[in-house]
Amino acid sequence: MNPRRTYIAILGQIGTLGVFISLWYLASSLLNSNVLPDPISVFHTLFQELTNGLLVDHIMISSYRVIISIVISAFIGTSVGIAIGMNQRAYSISAPVIYLTYPIPKIVFLPLVLLFLGLGDASKIFLISLILFFQVVLLVRDNVRGVSPELILSVKSLGAGTLTMITRVYFPAALPGLFSALRISTGVAIAVLFFVESFGTHEGLGYYILIESWGRLAYEELYAGVLSMAALGLTIYYLLDASERYFCKWNQR
Amino acid sequence: MVSNQLIANLKNVSFDYAPSVQVLHNFSWEVNAHESWSIIGPSGCGKTTLLYLLTGLLFPSQGKIEIEGTPLKGPRETTGLVLQDRGLLPWSTVSENIALGLRIRNFGKEQIKEKVQLWLSKLGIEGLGNRYPNQISGGQRQRVALARTLILDPDLLLMDEPFTGLDAITSESLYEVSLDLGITNGLSSIIITHDINEALRLSKKILVLPNKASNRPVIIQNPAGGLREYPETSEFQNMRLKLRQAIKL
Numbered sequence: 001m002n003p004r005r006t007y008i009a010i011l012g013q014i015g016t017l018g019v020f021i022s023l024w025y026l027a028s029s030l031l032n033s034n035v036l037p038d039p040i041s042v043f044h045t046l047f048q049e050l051t052n053g054l055l056v057d058h059i060m061i062s063s064y065r066v067i068i069s070i071v072i073s074a075f076i077g078t079s080v081g082i083a084i085g086m087n088q089r090a091y092s093i094s095a096p097v098i099y100l101t102y103p104i105p106k107i108v109f110l111p112l113v114l115l116f117l118g119l120g121d122a123s124k125i126f127l128i129s130l131i132l133f134f135q136v137v138l139l140v141r142d143n144v145r146g147v148s149p150e151l152i153l154s155v156k157s158l159g160a161g162t163l164t165m166i167t168r169v170y171f172p173a174a175l176p177g178l179f180s181a182l183r184i185s186t187g188v189a190i191a192v193l194f195f196v197e198s199f200g201t202h203e204g205l206g207y208y209i210l211i212e213s214w215g216r217l218a219y220e221e222l223y224a225g226v227l228s229m230a231a232l233g234l235t236i237y238y239l240l241d242a243s244e245r246y247f248c249k250w251n252q253r
Numbered sequence: 254m255v256s257n258q259l260i261a262n263l264k265n266v267s268f269d270y271a272p273s274v275q276v277l278h279n280f281s282w283e284v285n286a287h288e289s290w291s292i293i294g295p296s297g298c299g300k301t302t303l304l305y306l307l308t309g310l311l312f313p314s315q316g317k318i319e320i321e322g323t324p325l326k327g328p329r330e331t332t333g334l335v336l337q338d339r340g341l342l343p344w345s346t347v348s349e350n351i352a353l354g355l356r357i358r359n360f361g362k363e364q365i366k367e368k369v370q371l372w373l374s375k376l377g378i379e380g381l382g383n384r385y386p387n388q389i390s391g392g393q394r395q396r397v398a399l400a401r402t403l404i405l406d407p408d409l410l411l412m413d414e415p416f417t418g419l420d421a422i423t424s425e426s427l428y429e430v431s432l433d434l435g436i437t438n439g440l441s442s443i444i445i446t447h448d449i450n451e452a453l454r455l456s457k458k459i460l461v462l463p464n465k466a467s468n469r470p471v472i473i474q475n476p477a478g479g480l481r482e483y484p485e486t487s488e489f490q491n492m493r494l495k496l497r498q499a500i501k502l
Contacts, residue, residue: 151341153308153340154340158401160353169342175344250344250345
């Protein structure tokens with residue numbers, strides 16, 4: 001992106017944020033209820049919770065869980081996606097399996113996951129990774145299959161073996177698909193994180209929002225938690241965006 | 254090297270994509286070293302199939318193919334293949350694309366850098382090394398594709414419609430580059446084309462493939478191919494007519 005467009009994009013985002021906070025302020029003045037505290041007191045509480053309270057710990061543990069899940073699903077999903085994308089037989093065998101399992105909402109397996117992996121981080125990370133994994137596999141597979149036969153033949157004619165084909169052709173072809181899959185799924189990943197952190201744990205933003213704040217009617221803390229979770233999602237989204245710009249320079253408009 | 258040594262020898266080659274779709278039938282053809290050939294014919298006549306057979310990326314259902322006297326079992330290190338510009342890696346820069354074959358052959362970093370620089374300038378694309386293929390023109394991409402293959406010093410150069418889809422001025426400059434690089438004089442080259450002018454300018458022998466599965470190649474001798482002033486001569490016009498009639502056979 002050229003500097004001028006970046007500048008305009010940043011201005012637009014700051015503007016949107018400004019409008020949002022103004023509307024919030026207006027709504028809280030009109031409603032005049034402690035269910036919707038005004039943004040100033042929420043930001044004040046947020047600051048206090050960040051400096052004195054345990055909010056930073058909750059943010060750290062939530063970030064850890066979701067980022068580890070992203071890394072695991074990216075690694076396994078990309079490997080599997082490339083393997084079935086570059087091989088017609090693997091594609092044919094896996095296609096019906098993916099077709100049947102993809103639409104199943106993985107969150108319903110939560111009780112089973114908890115039985116097998118316990119209440120700790122493992123079950124949470126497993127479930128988020130599982131949901132991301134399917135997105136990644138599908139998009140990576142389709143990107144790899146989209147590589148033109150001419151490109152494959154011409155690189156093979158230069159003497160490329162399977163390893164070179166993977167590192168020079170299939171992996172770079174898969175990257176835009178990987179980043180799209182992860183960006184699309186960031187919202188879902190955070191939502192699942194919120195859900196799995198709402199029980200059986202004393203750490204994480206889900207716990208902070210539902211048990212520590214909502215549970216004791218601490219509305220300002222509740223909003224501080226919601227803002228933190230939104231910020232977490234946004235940060236991950238920005239990080240993915242920046243990584244894509246860095247790793248897929250060739251694909252920039 | 255003896256000048257009439259065979260580089261490619263096809264004996265009774267048949268190839269079919271499906272039992273009913275035969276593109277080559279009992280086809281024999283000999284290419285001597287240092288000869289420049291064009292293969293011309295309508296789409297679907299099997300000319301691209303023939304090229305992939307020569308590369309070792311496809312195998313005949315019957316008959317045999319020998320390159321330099323050895324039966325072909327897969328891609329050869331020293332056969333160069335230039336496809337239309339879709340053969341370039343879109344995610345690698347021009348320099349990285351040109352260096353790819355050398356990297357695969359484990360050349361040293363410094364040596365690669367030096368050779369890439371040399372070939373960038375040979376093809377008149379210095380300064381484009383850090384661009385990506387989608388940031389340069391079609392003609393420039395084709396120069397990159399040529400550099401990427403010629404840097405490996407092939408003894409047999411195969412090109413599939415290398416100058417298709419380019420405007421007249423661009424393809425003109427690419428003909429010049431091809432002549433400069435000895436593609437017509439010195440290298441053993443086979444160019445697939447559907448362009449009569451291109452065939453006449455870039456090769457001394459022209460193989461005409463008819464529409465149906467072929468076993469009787471028509472070969473047209475074009476001794477003046479590769480001479481720069483050839484297109485302006487009346488002989489060129491006569492050869493055009495001759496080739497046109499051969500294609501209609």
